[in-house]
Amino acid sequence: MNDDSNKPKIKCFEDLFIWQKAIEFAKDIYVITARPGICGDFGLRNQMRRSAVSISSKIAEGFERRSGNEYPNFLNFAKGSAGENRSRIALGL
Numbered sequence: 001m002n003d004d005s006n007k008p009k010i011k012c013f014e015d016l017f018i019w020q021k022a023i024e025f026a027k028d029i030y031v032i033t034a035r036p037g038i039c040g041d042f043g044l045r046n047q048m049r050r051s052a053v054s055i056s057s058k059i060a061e062g063f064e065r066r067s068g069n070e071y072p073n074f075l076n077f078a079k080g081s082a083g084e085n086r087s088r089i090a091l092g093l
Contacts, residue, residue, distance in 0.1 A: 013063035022056035022078070029085065048088045054081040 013019050029052035032038065033045040055078045062074025 013060040016059065016063065019056055019059045019063075022059055025082075025085075026052040026056060032089075044088060044091065048085060051081045051084040051088065054078070055085075 008015065010016060026049075029048055033048050038045055038048075058074045058078040058081065062071040062078075065071065065074070
């Protein structure tokens with residue numbers, strides 16, 4: 001028997017651990033891209049920031065659509081944005 005009574009209930013996307021981690025990641029990217037070397041490359045800096053913000057945004061948008069069919073797609077889009085950022089980090093650091 002599975003007792004889910006002790007698990008916290010997810011009422012909004014802010015309750016999602018993955019969304020919370022995505023917010024932390026975006027904040028870290030803003031700090032990293034303010035450093036000398038990256039901050040002067042406006043294109044790279046802006047792309048890194050946009051794709052970092054996109055991760056949490058896509059998680060939130062998918063959750064809010066309340067469709068079991070769409071949510072996994074938005075999680076895949078968020079994963080794609082994370083991959084974009086990993087590639088840019090390798091380029092910029």
